[in-house]
Amino acid sequence: MECVIAKAGKEKKVRNFYPGLFADELESIPDRPGIVRVFSIQNDFLGVGYFDPRSRVALRVYRFEDGPLDKKFFLHRFARAKEKRAKLGDFHRLVHAEADGLPGLVVDRFGGILVVQVRNRAMEVLRETWLPALLEVAEPADIYERSDMDSRRQEGLPEKVGVLYGEVPQVLEVLEDGLIFQIPIALAQKTGYYLDQRENRRLLEQMIEPGQRVLDVYSYVGAFALRAARKGAYALAVDKDLEALGVLDRTASRLGLRVDIRQGNAPEVLESLARSKTPPFQHVLLDPPHPG
Ligand SMILES: C[S@@+](CC[C@H](N)C(=O)[O-])C[C@H]1O[C@@H](n2cnc3c(N)ncnc32)[C@H](O)[C@@H]1O
Known part of the structure; x- marks a missing residue:
């Protein structure tokens, strides 16, 4: 070495x-x-x-101790990550890059499907070593790759998007506390769904009272707004992504919930809401994109 x-x-x-x-x-x-x-x-x-x-x-x-970066090493890292999230159910972030001692690798679990992001050159080069270890530990039915983030471009790596293992269905089904989202995988953002906000969404749902007004800005598929609507609140979702808003609309119809939708650039929509005679909102969510 x-x-x-x-x-x-x-x-x-x-x-x-x-x-x-x-x-x-x-x-x-x-x-x-x-x-x-x-x-x-x-x-x-x-x-x-x-x-x-x-x-x-x-x-x-x-x-940080001596030894090879071989399959055994990755088996151990993945097993540790899996063990940590054993109580989170079937939908969670399985591998958190640096936080799991695996800089450059993010893996989300959506039931039997894993969605991976390879963010740096190291993990790109080592994929022949870590991928068999991931298969062995996580035992997924399918793996889809969404390596098309900015950090990858900064590494000078080409985008890689597509099926990495098995036969990934075209629609990713995400279950969250009774909400079922059907998200076309090729059109989805990042790994498909923002699993990291689940606890905040649960908190919001606990806080909301029927009849309140909730503004969900940067809503993506409206996971906050839908929870508000099912608590009996009025919910307005704002996002620029038409595909995501389409998923929100279909999910709301399936559940018999009403969520109003405004497609557009959030700051402009907020200004227009401020200018109009819109009644005040008791809860405002702002969840803008972060780089990477
Ligand atoms: C971090 S995600 C939001 C996740 C969402 N709150 C959830 O819980 O699933 C950020 C969202 O901001 C949207 N977005 C980015 N720039 C925007 C803009 N200028 N105006 C409106 N939406 C924007 C993206 O389409 C994306 O859906």
């Missing part, structure tokens, strides 16, 4: 379990991209990672 040496002072980041160093934080580097051992300038071992000068973060550290 080749070696990289961190510049004086920069080794502290890795000692503190920070999993990345920029090219200008490295004192000495190998000639070629690949798996490397990381050392301090005093020759103390710091970790094992993947080095590629074409990456925005040239060194990604995957383990």
Whole structure:
């Protein structure tokens, strides 16, 4: 295995379990991209990672003790991630990139289907190693890849979107506390559904009282708005994504709920609501997109 040496002072980041160093934080580097051992300038071992000068973060550290980045390593990381989320039901984020010691990999579980995002060069190169481990631990029926995020473009990697394993159905079915969303997978945003907001949606539903008015701005498929409507509130959803609003509309009809919809640029819609004589809203959700 080749070696990289961190510049004086920069080794502290890795000692503190920070999993990345920029090219200008490295004192000495190998000639070629690949798996490397990381050392301090005093020759103390710091970790094992993947080095590629074409990456925005040239060194990604995957383990802080010595050892290979092999299938066994990934089996262990995936098993740990699975164990942590064992009580979250069949719909959850299974792999949270850095937070699971797997920088550059996000995996969402939608029942038997996994949707993966490969965000950096390291995980792209190592896919032949981690993919069999993911299959073994998660035992999915199908895997769909949605590697088309900005961070990938910044790494200089092409988009990869499509079936990675099995036969993914065209429509992703997402169940959340009695709501069933049918989301056309090819048109969906990111991995298909914002599983990370589920707890906030539950909180909102607890707070709402019948007859209140709820404004769900940046609504996507209206998971907040639909919960408000089923509590007997008036709900207005705003988003620019027509496909997502179509899913919202169909979900509301199926459930016999009413959610009003405004398609457009949120700041403009908010201004127009402020100018008009719209009665005030008791709850306003603002969930704009975040980069990546
Ligand atoms: C983080 S997602 C919202 C997730 C949603 N709240 C949920 O719980 O599923 C952000 C949403 O903002 C929408 N969006 C982005 N820019 C927008 C804009 N300028 N005006 C309206 N919607 C926008 C996207 O289409 C996307 O649906």
